[in-house]
Structure formats: C-alpha cells, structure tokens
Amino acid sequence: MAVSRIKALREGLRSMGYADADRMEILDRSSQGDPSRLAGLAADLVKRRVNVIVPVSPAGVRTAKAATTTIPIVANDLESDPVAAGFVASLARPGGNITGVFSDFPDFGTKWLEILKEALPNLSSVVVLRDPATSPMQLDAVSAAARVLKVKLGVIDVSAISELKHAFEVAAERKPDAVIVLASPLFGTEPKLIAELALARRLPTVTLFSEIARAGGLLSYGPDLLETFRQLGTMVGKVLNGQRPADLPVERPTKFEMVVNQQTARALGLTLPNAVLLRADEVIE
Incomplete structure (x- = not known):
C-alpha cells in the first residue's frame, strides 16, 4: 500500500482519539497483483490475531471473509455492491463482521x-x-x-x-x-x-x-483515495473503540x-x- 494511504489511514485513526496513531502497528501486506497469494496473507493475519483487517479489493474482501468470522473487517471496495456480493446483510446494518467503504460502479x-x-x-x-x-x-x-x-x-x-x-x-x-x-x-x-x-x-x-x-x-x-483511507481510518477507530461491524453502517466515498x-x-x-x-x-x- 502506498505510504500516503497509510498516512491517511493514521489521520483517520487520530480523528477518533488515537493520538498515538503514528506508533500503532499497521501490517502492510500486498499480493503484488497475484490473487493466489491472498489466502496465505489472510491466514497469516488471522494467525497473528490482528485487531482489524482492512482489505482493499473485492478479492481481498472475499478472502478475508472466508478466513475469519470473528476478526472485524473494515473494507475498501470501490467495485462491489456489498449486499449483492454477500458481504453484508444491508447497508445500514451489515450484520456480520464486515463493514467499510463501498461504491458500486x-x-x-x-x-x-x-x-x-x-x-x-x-x-x-x-x-x-x-x-x-x-x-x-x-x-x-x-x-x-x-x-x-x-x-x-x-x-x-x-x-x-x-x-x-x-x-x-x-x-x-x-x-x-x-x-x-x-x-x-x-x-x-x-x-x-x-x-x-x-x-x-x-x-x-x-x-x-x-x-x-x-x-x-x-x-x-x-x-479521492486519500480521503477514502481517512474514512477507513475513522471506521477502524470506531471498531477499536468497541463498535461492532455488524452495527456500523457501510459508507460511500465522500469526495471525488x-x-x-x-x-x-x-x-x-x-x-x-x-x-x-x-x-x-x-x-x-
């Protein structure tokens, strides 16, 4: 993930009261454009018992969903209708362990x-x-x-x-x-x-x-992808503060x-x- 996007994610976390966001550990994992690597990357994150998984593609969301039903997933997927794709039950009440920023195309x-x-x-x-x-x-x-x-x-x-x-x-x-x-x-x-x-x-x-x-x-x-990552950071902050993805409404990009x-x-x-x-x-x- 680009350094600028990780920085934007941390800015979103700070907006939720995490003044030490710059010191929070973010494990940046990339499939390098090879979807066959995603399952292994997701399994490793589950094994490490991370607090939140942030997938940034439809394939990433599907893989994370298959890997865990307990770790919160805050997704960035600008290609899918999350309800039609089976990621969430509804936009207002996702109902499972997945929420995030989605946009159909x-x-x-x-x-x-x-x-x-x-x-x-x-x-x-x-x-x-x-x-x-x-x-x-x-x-x-x-x-x-x-x-x-x-x-x-x-x-x-x-x-x-x-x-x-x-x-x-x-x-x-x-x-x-x-x-x-x-x-x-x-x-x-x-x-x-x-x-x-x-x-x-x-x-x-x-x-x-x-x-x-x-x-x-x-x-x-x-x-605006940096603004989208700030949104994600805010949503991750809400989850870390105790809100369940099941009750955290799906958001749309706010700035183009x-x-x-x-x-x-x-x-x-x-x-x-x-x-x-x-x-x-x-x-x-």
Whole structure:
C-alpha cells in the first residue's frame, strides 16, 4: 500500500482519539497483483490475531471473509455492491463482521467516457484494459455507457504486471482514440509504469487512479483515495473503540476528484477544451 494511504489511514485513526496513531502497528501486506497469494496473507493475519483487517479489493474482501468470522473487517471496495456480493446483510446494518467503504460502479463508467468525449470530441473507439480477477461490474458499466455514446470498445485482459507492456503494444496496434484503465489493485500498484507505457505509445488514458494521471496519464476521475483511507481510518477507530461491524453502517466515498495532466496533453499534441480544464480539481501543467 502506498505510504500516503497509510498516512491517511493514521489521520483517520487520530480523528477518533488515537493520538498515538503514528506508533500503532499497521501490517502492510500486498499480493503484488497475484490473487493466489491472498489466502496465505489472510491466514497469516488471522494467525497473528490482528485487531482489524482492512482489505482493499473485492478479492481481498472475499478472502478475508472466508478466513475469519470473528476478526472485524473494515473494507475498501470501490467495485462491489456489498449486499449483492454477500458481504453484508444491508447497508445500514451489515450484520456480520464486515463493514467499510463501498461504491458500486455505473457512475464511474459513464463519467469516464463522458470526460473522454468532452476532451476528445472526435472520440469513436476506446480500448479497455481489464484485470479479469476484478468484478465484471466495471466493464458492464463502461459497455453500457459506450452504447449510449456510440463509442466502439475493445477489451484487453491483463492478469499480471508482466503483461502490461504487451497489453499496451496490442492496444497501440488497434489505434484507438483513448484507453480506459479499469480499477484493480494490479494497476493501482504501478501508476508510473502504466503512465510511461501509455505515453510512449501516444495513447491518452483515463482511469480511477489519480496517481496514474499525476505520473503522466492524461485524465483520472474517481473517489479521492486519500480521503477514502481517512474514512477507513475513522471506521477502524470506531471498531477499536468497541463498535461492532455488524452495527456500523457501510459508507460511500465522500469526495471525488478529477485530475487533468496538461503536460501529457501537450506531449500528445492535444488541445483540451477549457470546459474540461475548468471542471478539474487539479491541473498538472
């Protein structure tokens, strides 16, 4: 997990009265984009009898749920409907040992294509990079938006970091107007690599991850991930203070951000409309 996200988590803990949050032990575990490692990581955390588990993907939530029914789980899952996925009984009263920050996906899929269409008025074809281990909800949402906006979609599956370079090579061969990088822990761990691969092949990108836009991608739109981790820290603090996940309502992201990289736009020979720049929360010059 990025250092900035752990820092935000600690800020949330401090807001709940944990003045020593900086000294609290946070065991940062990563599958490095390999879902097969999750079960072992979860089993180790259960064995260590940690106070709370904070999974940050649908696969992570499923794995933690299978690993324990007693340790509280405060999840960050921006891809799933937690009720439909079977994680909680209801948003208001989760009913088990899981709560957290969840967000289903349709609005993001529509927004990404709308932003691309506004930034690139002649947009007619888009390649989508997808991690097949993630929820199908993302691709379903983007596909529905593409039908409405009359944009042709092509999909390239990426199951490992080692496949990213080839995926961008295949995408470039298809000559799309832009690339959408769907949300996945796999992609979130490599913002600089993704931005470099896209820029080297002159492919405008839009994604959920602001880190990719800041690293050289063209656009991002989605929840402010640092604010989301502050929310998680607050919820973890409530659990540590004695509240049960069963009674702690599921929360939604409270802050969204749009990042535009003007430096990348110029490198790609693009002139972005003023309307796009004015809507951005952050413009990188």
